[in-house]
Amino acid sequence: MAKVPIQFTLNGSEKAEFVEGGTTLLHALRDKTGDTSPKGGCHQGTCGACSVIIDGELRLSCLTLAETCSGTDIQTTSGLAEAGVLHPLQRAFLDAFATQCGFCTPGMIMAAKVLLDHTPNPSREDVVEALSGNICRCTGYEPIIQAVLTAARANSQNAA
Amino acid sequence: MAIRRGRGVAAINYPTGMNLGGDPTQALVHSTPTGNFMVTLSSVDLGQGLKQIMAQICAETIGVPTDRVIIDTADTDTGPHCMGTFASRGTHRAGNAVIQAAKEARQVMLEVAAEELEVNASDLETDGEGNILVKGAPQKSISIFDVALSAHFKRGRSISGRGMFLIPRSYPEKETGAMKPSTCYAHACTVAEVEVDNETGEVTVLMVKNIFEIGRALNPKMVEQQLVGGSWMGISHALYETTEPYYPNRDHGGTDFNQYLMPGPGDLAQTEIIVLERPSADGPYGAKGPGEMCANPQIPAVANAVFDAIGVRIDTLPITPERILRALKAQAAN
Ligand code: FES
Ligand code: FES
Numbered sequence: 001m002a003k004v005p006i007q008f009t010l011n012g013s014e015k016a017e018f019v020e021g022g023t024t025l026l027h028a029l030r031d032k033t034g035d036t037s038p039k040g041g042c043h044q045g046t047c048g049a050c051s052v053i054i055d056g057e058l059r060l061s062c063l064t065l066a067e068t069c070s071g072t073d074i075q076t077t078s079g080l081a082e083a084g085v086l087h088p089l090q091r092a093f094l095d096a097f098a099t100q101c102g103f104c105t106p107g108m109i110m111a112a113k114v115l116l117d118h119t120p121n122p123s124r125e126d127v128v129e130a131l132s133g134n135i136c137r138c139t140g141y142e143p144i145i146q147a148v149l150t151a152a153r154a155n156s157q158n159a160a
Numbered sequence: 161m162a163i164r165r166g167r168g169v170a171a172i173n174y175p176t177g178m179n180l181g182g183d184p185t186q187a188l189v190h191s192t193p194t195g196n197f198m199v200t201l202s203s204v205d206l207g208q209g210l211k212q213i214m215a216q217i218c219a220e221t222i223g224v225p226t227d228r229v230i231i232d233t234a235d236t237d238t239g240p241h242c243m244g245t246f247a248s249r250g251t252h253r254a255g256n257a258v259i260q261a262a263k264e265a266r267q268v269m270l271e272v273a274a275e276e277l278e279v280n281a282s283d284l285e286t287d288g289e290g291n292i293l294v295k296g297a298p299q300k301s302i303s304i305f306d307v308a309l310s311a312h313f314k315r316g317r318s319i320s321g322r323g324m325f326l327i328p329r330s331y332p333e334k335e336t337g338a339m340k341p342s343t344c345y346a347h348a349c350t351v352a353e354v355e356v357d358n359e360t361g362e363v364t365v366l367m368v369k370n371i372f373e374i375g376r377a378l379n380p381k382m383v384e385q386q387l388v389g390g391s392w393m394g395i396s397h398a399l400y401e402t403t404e405p406y407y408p409n410r411d412h413g414g415t416d417f418n419q420y421l422m423p424g425p426g427d428l429a430q431t432e433i434i435v436l437e438r439p440s441a442d443g444p445y446g447a448k449g450p451g452e453m454c455a456n457p458q459i460p461a462v463a464n465a466v467f468d469a470i471g472v473r474i475d476t477l478p479i480t481p482e483r484i485l486r487a488l489k490a491q492a493a494n
Contacts, residue, residue: 046418097385101207128425137417138207140392141425143385 006070010035011079019066025059026050028066029076037078037106041135048134051107052076058114077106080113088158089113092151093144100138107134112148120159122152161359168464171349174453175342176443177249183327185249186240187257189218189265190320195290195308197222197229197265202239203254205231208451209382210250216378217255217444221262222269223286224304248449251378252344255444256325264321272311272319273302344440346448347373350394350457352429354465358488361481363466365395365429368458373436375448380435387433387454394458395429396422402478 003018010033017032026043029035029052041049043062050062053075080087086094089109099105108131115122115130122130127148136144177183188200199218205211215229222229236242242254267281273292274281277300285295292307294300311317332339349371355364370391377383400422403413414420423429439446459477467473472487 042416042418044418097381099207100209100385100389131425135417135424137422138389139385140389140428140431142388142392142428142431145425 004067006066008069008071009073011075017066021067023066024062025052025054025064025066025069025074026061028069029061029074035076035078037076039103039106041103041107046135047104047107048111049104049107051110051134053110053114056114056117058111075110075113077109080109087113088154089116089148089151092147092154096143096147096150098139098143098147104134104136104138108136108144112151115148116152116155120152121156122148124149161357164356164358164469165353166356166465166467166469167351167353168461168466168468169349169351170457170460170464171347172453172457172460173345173347174248174449174456176247176252176344176346176440176449177327177342178243178247179327179330179339179341182329183243183249183253185242185253185257185325187214187254187261187323188240188320189222189258189261189323190318191265191269191308191311192230193308193312195224195228195304195306197224197262198232199229199258199261200232200234200239201254201258202234202236202242203250204233204245206245208250208386209379210245210254212382213251213378213447214254214258217258218262220445221259222266223288223292224290225288228290228304248346248451248453250449250451251447252440252443252449253325253327255378255447256442257323259323259444260325261321261323264323265319266321268311268317268319268321269304269307272315272317273307275315276302276307276310343442344375344448346375346450346453348453348457350391350461352395352458352461352465354462354469356466356469356484358470358484361484361488363399363462363479363481363484365399365462365465367430367432368395368461369432369434370454370457371434371436372450372454373438374450374453375440375443376437376446377435378445378447383435383450384433386450387435388431390451390454391431391433391458392423392428393455395462397455397477398459398462399423399478399480402480 007016019028038052038061039049041047045060045063052061054072111130127145190198211231214231215226218229219226270281270284283295284292290304291301311319330340351369353366440448472491474483
């Protein structure tokens with residue numbers, strides 16, 4: 001099958017790849033660009049582990065065809081830390097012990113980031129709603145909810 | 161038809177490790193040329209934090225900072241023998257093996273330091289920060305970095321140790337059947353409060369209060385993390401997890417974790433955790449195994465709370481709306 005050229009921005013740097021038609025963005029990110037922060041949990045859109053941000057929107061990379069992403073701006077968890085300093089969400093997840101096996105963590109952080117980008121002061125219900133598409137089998141969710149609320153407070157203090 | 165409230169309590173004992181053909185775990189410890197310590201194990205870290213705990217145990221025993229310890233959980237083809245990472249046995253079994261191996265390595269380290277400082281090894285102590293000092297004369301000291309260099313390049317010594325921890329198999333006594341299935345037990349007690357809708361059969365767990373007695377908490381925040389997750393898993397066992405509806409007929413059962421669901425972030429009970437520390441006699445620095453134990457007491461506590469709410473005993477798990485409605489129907493018929 002003919003390969004399709006795609007170009008996109010990944011965490012601020014330009015990427016150009018050739019992918020087979022029908023390749024998922026998850027596959028292209030992990031196996032072409034080497035960014036393994038999006039995880040493949042179910043490959044069918046139910047677990048949220050593959051979540052990435054495309055042009056500011058939360059998307060499941062396992063259900064997104066790579067060839068539809070040309071010209072987009074993609075963010076993943078591996079691009080969050082700046083100059084070795086963790087993003088407030090990453091810091092909060094660590095401090096709240098909100099990660100155990102870690103498989104759900106990048107997807108959770110992406111979902112939380114989109115929430116905080118749109119709703120800087122979320123209620124607990126907002127956080128629960130935002131995370132409800134992401135499955136975690138380890139933590140019981142409560143530490144994750146607390147981490148997101150803590151990161152939101154840290155953000156609003158920095159902004160003030 | 162109404163929403164009924166109920167409250168239930170349950171307490172459990174839970175053994176650490178198992179008693180089949182004996183329960184062994186081995187560990188090896190050796191120093192790198194620069195005085196870091198490598199622990200080789202066949203136990204694994206799957207998110208419960210085994211690497212961190214083993215690093216703490218090794219560091220405490222040798223007398224170095226935790227970040228000087230590297231844990232290699234290797235692979236079971238090549239690593240020292242371990243029965244496996246299950247039955248809440250990792251901290252207890254592997255931890256004891258690491259202590260034994262680290263003690264042997266520490267002894268060699270002190271012997272090399274003694275030769276360098278021209279003193280007796282029994283007169284030396286560690287400061288926990290990477291140095292070895294003469295007791296009572298701390299100005300006379302050597303860094304562990306230099307001791308390792310000396311061992312490797314000058315004295316031809318291997319700063320290393322072997323560790324083995326075995327709980328031997330316990331056979332039942334012929335006459336009485338008495339046996340000792342475990343040497344170490346963790347304990348827990350849970351109070352659960354539920355609401356049961358006697359029209360739909362739905363159960364909502366409003367709150368659980370748990371007390372866990374887990375020996376010494378070697379890393380309190382990680383213990384709490386296990387207990388919070390475990391308490392949620394216990395509620396999940398009680399109300400959700402099943403390969404049903406028609407087991408053993410698998411036709412309509414869940415096939416993966418997307419269908420074999422646990423409570424989601426919107427279904428969480430208000431959860432309280434209290435930790436009691438009663439150090440165990442044979443645990444590494446007093447630890448017991450909190451891993452699986454913490455997901456057990458919620459199950460009978462929820463079942464008791466359901467009984468309290470609607471007066472019927474559900475004796476099959478999980479407590480599904482279907483089982484509740486059938487039990488209520490049977491009760492009404494009697
Ligand atoms: S891998 Fe994409 S939602 Fe599970
Ligand atoms: S930390 Fe293991 S799945 Fe969430």
